[in-house]
Amino acid sequence: MRKDYIARGVVWIFIGIGLIITLFPFAWVVSLSLRIEKEVFTAILFPEHVRLRNYIDAWVKFDFTMLFKNSIVITFTSVAVTVFVSALAGYGFAKFRLKASNFLFHLILSGIMVPPIAVVIPLFVFMRRLGLFNSYPSIIFPYIVFGLPIATLIFKTYIQNLDNDILDAARIDGCGEFRIFLRILLPIIKPALATVTIFTFMANWNEFLLAVIFLQDKKLHTLPLGMAVFMGQYSAPWQLIGSGVVISILPVLLLFFILQNQFIRGLTAGALK
Amino acid sequence: MHRTRLSGYLFILPALLIFVLFLIYPLLHTIYLSLTEWAGFDLSKITFVGFRNFKLILPDWIFWKALRNTMIFVFGTTVFLNLFGLALALFLNNELRITRLVRTLIFIPVLLSPVIVGVMWSRIFDPFGALNQILDEMGIIDTPVFWLGDRRIALWSIVGATVWQWVGYDMILYLTGLQQIPIELYEAAKIDGANNWHLFRHITLPLLKGIATMVILLNLIGGVRIFDIVYVMTRGGPNHNTEVLGTHLYTVAFWFNKMGYASVIAVIILVISLLFAYFRNRIMRER
Known part of the structure; x- marks a missing residue:
């Protein structure tokens, strides 16, 4: 029974990693799309300032x-x-x-x-x-x-x-x-x-x-x-x-x-x- | 009866006309053009030169590099797509709400244009992009990795972005295969005392062989067509280390205007595609 739990855990870790890899690029692009120029290269996901006007400019x-x-x-x-x-x-x-x-x-x-x-x-x-x-x-x-x-x-x-x-x-x-x-x-x-x-x-x-x-x-x-x-x-x-x-x-x-x-x-x- | 036969042909006619005009004729014309020389602008100056263009292949080192890269890309993507696609299918083969949600999310990249995938990943792979930022933050690297600029890594970065896009597609195809396996087989084996590994090894795997063959061939055939993502991410660089047959043809034809020689490359791409298709048809007929 314990072996079963471990196996299930490994499976969900694999799926979790897969899910992060699948979704991260989307999250990152959305974050990128809202940044001010100064923060383009400094923030990873959460910039300090949000600039919605980027959408109009784009x-x-x-x-x-x-x-x-x-x-x-x-x-x-x-x-x-x-x-x-x-x-x-x-x-x-x-x-x-x-x-x-x-x-x-x-x-x-x-x-x-x-x-x-x-x-x-x-x-x-x-x-x-x-x-x-x-x-x-x-x-x-x-x-x-x-x-x-x-x-x-x-x-x-x-x-x-x-x-x-x-x-x-x-x-x-x-x-x-x-x-x-x-x-x-x-x-x-x-x-x-x-x-x-x-x-x-x-x-x-x-x-x-x-x-x-x-x-x-x-x-x-x-x-x-x-x-x-x-x-x-x-x-x-x-x-x-x-x-x-x-x-x-x-x-x-x-x-x-x-x-x-x-x-x-x-x-x-x-x-x- | 005669009237219905005529109308039968009339139903097929529009499709057939478009097909002959825009596919059969151009296909035959490609073969003819590969035997000619012209600069691509003056259509009246197409001269027949026989097999001279085919002799240009041997000394064209970019072609050989492109052929090699295409094959690495084709087999690289096929291996990883099938490994991960099958694993995901096995792990997500139930109808829980959470599983269905995960499957839908993993399928999303399939909907994107490869151009968009290329745009997203070229920013992520940029020396100042997200991947290096994360690896730096985690302390794994201390100098930026040139994911698309290093000649040993670039092609594999493109393989990675492609696998990211299509793994959900292979997953769905494998799920279709898994769902065709009768549950009774597993139940009977369980009564006989088989464990999970036995079930996988002796029921799942053998019964997935058919679908696996189809998926693998589909990936191989699709891989030969690679163009968009390379065009967007690297344009074949650095120093042609990600050059593939499609981008090489494009450059030769539409940048250097050597249409005759480019047609030779087109014929070679066609032959490779037909070979893969031939294997696919043969295997499908055997089944």
């Missing part, structure tokens, strides 16, 4: 209004298109007997294996030829294409397990195929819609590599890009970097605490398939 310096606007436009558009297009495809693969179905599905699925960096150069060339370089579409299309494979897989798997009865009944009633998709299928695949939305939302909201290559115009910068650029300046004041970090992670954290389970399910859904 907002202006980073131009968060613009960063949020760009991130929202780019993420929302690419997620909406990805969800719609891959739901269509998932339905097509799941419920129609097509000769090329298997081949085409595996073709799209193979996209999972391609790292974005392996195609950035030709995409760069392609976007310039299309005259799209340095515009919203130049980043939205790559985001869609890299979201498609897993999204299609999730939708196909989910739709395959649905009963045919409802769809057949609607077909007998004379509903067109597209109407069936919109009116009957979409409402019953809500869980899959949530999963794919969260998954692609997080991937695109946080994406950096494609953004740094295709969005060279400062006016198009997204949140991660704006943070990286600001960090790159040697004169960037630490306390403002702190406030900037807090501002940029707060929205996602709030969403996460409201929709915890959906988030965890959404983010790990593609991993084990």
Whole structure:
């Protein structure tokens, strides 16, 4: 019995240390974000003076209004298109007997294996030829294409397990195929819609590599890009970097605490398939 | 029947079009570009040079360093992510309220952009940053450690920040695996007089093999793609000691405008990724 207590103690010490390591950087960044310049390097967690104005200064310096606007436009558009297009495809693969179905599905699925960096150069060339370089579409299309494979897989798997009865009944009633998709299928695949939305939302909201290559115009910068650029300046004041970090992670954290389970399910859904 | 077949293809068409246009075509184009030479600005001046670019790899010591660093990063992160991820999963495998809270907290870094993680940790790792302050306060060091400036330490600091971000992800995946193991197995073994170590050694471990393989391969494949966090924390420095394939490609392509040679690096990254993916598929098919 005593051995049991010791073992349990060791386990909780391990978890405690893990928890401190996980949370300390957040606590430190929050503390940093509130400091006056003089205390940036002197305090560890609790500064003597608190300066809330850092947040206003950081907002202006980073131009968060613009960063949020760009991130929202780019993420929302690419997620909406990805969800719609891959739901269509998932339905097509799941419920129609097509000769090329298997081949085409595996073709799209193979996209999972391609790292974005392996195609950035030709995409760069392609976007310039299309005259799209340095515009919203130049980043939205790559985001869609890299979201498609897993999204299609999730939708196909989910739709395959649905009963045919409802769809057949609607077909007998004379509903067109597209109407069936919109009116009957979409409402019953809500869980899959949530999963794919969260998954692609997080991937695109946080994406950096494609953004740094295709969005060279400062006016198009997204949140991660704006943070990286600001960090790159040697004169960037630490306390403002702190406030900037807090501002940029707060929205996602709030969403996460409201929709915890959906988030965890959404983010790990593609991993084990 | 004919009508439904046509509409079936129509449902797939938009996805297929986008996929061919923005992935298949660029992929084939990468291979072609690796056989050309051009400065990256004048698109009309792309000339075919055959395999000349591939010969540039041998004398490019930065490439070899980047390849080595990438592999150290890939295997380093995979080992620590799986060790800590599995340990956390084992310790937090119950539904107490406190356990659920701890799991949620450990998952939080997964939500961040690697750029943000890089920003946070580059301040913590700074010679004047939080880590040195704490170690100094505790009397462990008396001169500042250059976590990102020392060539022997820098890469491992980046490994540390990456493990910090993703350990919650591996933990959740292992928990999924643990929860699939039927409780009856443990109960039966306990009746037979097995202790905790026996249960772990003879039930948990063997039944986690499948999921462990998947998680390990997932980490390996993800590791090859490393770019953001290095870009933000060190830009590949000091003296290319944290240079990875992604950052090297980026510099060659978009700073030096050697697009042909950069495409060769792209092809190599692609081949490495496909190799890992091939192993993953083979293992999954065997299961």
